[in-house]
Amino acid sequence: MVAVVELSEGPGTSAAYARAALGLLRRPGSALPDVELVHRGVRVSRDHLARYDRVCGMRLTDALPATYPHVLAFPLAMRLMSAAEFPLPMIGLVHVANRITLHRPIDASSRLDLSVRAVDLRSHARGRQFDMVATASVDGEEVWRGVSTYLRKESAASSPAASLPASSPASSAAGDSPAAGAVWRLPARVGTDYAAVSADRNPIHTSRLGAKLFGFPRQIAHGMWTKARCLAALEGRLPESYTVEVAFKQPILLPSTVRFTSSATGAGWTFAVHSKRPHLTGTVTG
Template sequence: MVAVVELSEGPGTGAAYARAALGMLRRGGSTLPDVELVHRGVVVDREHLARYDRVCGLRLTDTLPATYPHILAFPLAMRLMSAGDFPLPMIGLVHVSNRITVRRAIDSGSRLDLTVRAVDLRAHPRGRQFDVVATASVDGEEVWRGVSTYLRKEASPSAAPPSTSSSAAPAGPTGGAVWRLPVRTGTDYAAVSGDRNPIHTSRVGAKLFGFPRQIAHGMWTKARSLAALEGRLPESYTVEVAFKQPILLPSTVRFTSVPTAAGWEFGVHSKRPHLTGQVR
């Protein structure tokens, strides 16, 4: 039976990062905690929403962007993944994909009930992965659902060796819109999202995890992509993305999109793909 933990106020992310640092040496377990965190009656801070919109290139409206409830639920996810009974250390997890379903437009004046669970710990060729499922409801009706898939890279004797091919990566698509991303892209998004992972905000922190410099947040890239499609999206839809090569900051990338029978396909590329996605 799922244990439901009701929170009377939203948890901060600072304490979660501190717990995550202490949990870096945690030994791997095989079972996710069967718990659901719930925070009811969440009210949107419209000034914060406006800052988020500006950072992500979104229009300033009274309707929540598809990615904004992810920001509201993120502290719950942080608390869940940094808890002592979580089987995998939070630091080092790789956000590999994200799927959001918007069931109807959400007015910024709505009071939201948020839930977060971790489910489906499973094997992956490079380690193990699991899903963090978040929902937002208004008056008992689910209006939004997000599924974030995280990968914990682990050595595996059965894993295929890395490719030694010397062939060059295929060129990215041409056309579309060129985005020039300054270094502050990481720190600006960290300030509005609460995701202050040092790989996004500090050159030194990024180097500690094998990056030559800071990288852009994947969820910023998704939000910025949806901003580029604003005015062409229906009231209800599902948008799913896969995070590919990280975007080093500063950087210049290209956004492309094509309509399909089901909706849209889009991507962010430079010499290599950084994000691929589809709207249905």
């Protein structure tokens, strides 16, 4: 039976990072905690929403971007993953895939009930992975769901680059229209700017030294920033409700120049971000 833990206020992330560091000292476990964290009545800060939109290249509107509730739920996920009973150390987890379903448009004036739960701890060719399921509801109706897949590398041969699950979204499909593209020149501040609005202050995104400690030559872009930037490039061409699924491939080193490509399909869109190597592939389906 799932234990539901109600939080009267949103958890911060600073304490979670401290607990995460302590988590490196304990042995990995074998079972996810059967716990759901819930924070009800969350109000959106218009100022924060505007800053998020600007950082991700989105228009300023009253409708929440599909990726925005992920930012609201992220502190809950941090609290769950940094808890003493969580079986895998949070530091070192690799975000390999993310699927978001926007059931209907969400107005910024809505009061959101947020929940997170970790499910399906399973074997992977390079270690173990699990899904962090987050939801946002309005007046008892689920309006948004996000599923983030995290990998814990437990192979001695592993490298800093994330591997793709076998079911990762395809970068092209039969019958697609010709791919349209754009070149993005990404400054180093992409990491620190997104960290400021997302509360995801992992040093691999904000510090060259921090990135080097984890095997990267310099800091890397947040995967969820990249996903949000892709949706910004498709603004005005997305339905009111849809599912957007991405697989994170090779990290984007900052600063960097990458290319975004997209193709319309009968079901929606396929898109990708790449340079000399692929960084992200994704699909949008209505």
